[in-house]
Amino acid sequence: MEILGIGPQELIVILIIALIVLGPKDMQKAGKTIGKWLNDLVHSDGWKLFQTTSREIRNLPTNLMREANLEEFKDLDRAVRDQVKPAFDSKPYTIGTPARPPAADPAPKTESDPGSTPPTPPSGQEPNA
Numbered sequence: 341m342e343i344l345g346i347g348p349q350e351l352i353v354i355l356i357i358a359l360i361v362l363g364p365k366d367m368q369k370a371g372k373t374i375g376k377w378l379n380d381l382v383h384s385d386g387w388k389l390f391q392t393t394s395r396e397i398r399n400l401p402t403n404l405m406r407e408a409n410l411e412e413f414k415d416l417d418r419a420v421r422d423q424v425k426p427a428f429d430s431k432p433y434t435i436g437t438p439a440r441p442p443a444a445d446p447a448p449k450t451e452s453d454p455g456s457t458p459p460t461p462p463s464g465q466e467p468n469a
Contacts, residue, residue, distance in 0.1 A: 362370055
């Protein structure tokens, strides 16, 4: 946790130095004064403007890249979608199953011999459909 770029260890060192320099009684007054000043600063319009400007400056490179490449990416996206769409529209696809070419009407397997292939008709004859 950092407050105004000061980490917890740095804050402890600052408090020890302030305690040595100011003493315990003046430390209360100084803490109260600093707390009021920080509260006023954080709730001021200037601080909110500073935060907004800082956020915009941090995001400026990203926003500029998006604006510059937006048209190029739209054209690229449209081209990819036009190429991919016919492939997905022509055959159904479900998630988790590999895409395979459709088989040419496989014959049902018999239960007595599950590992065997169906018999092929003699040459010159076509199988009955």
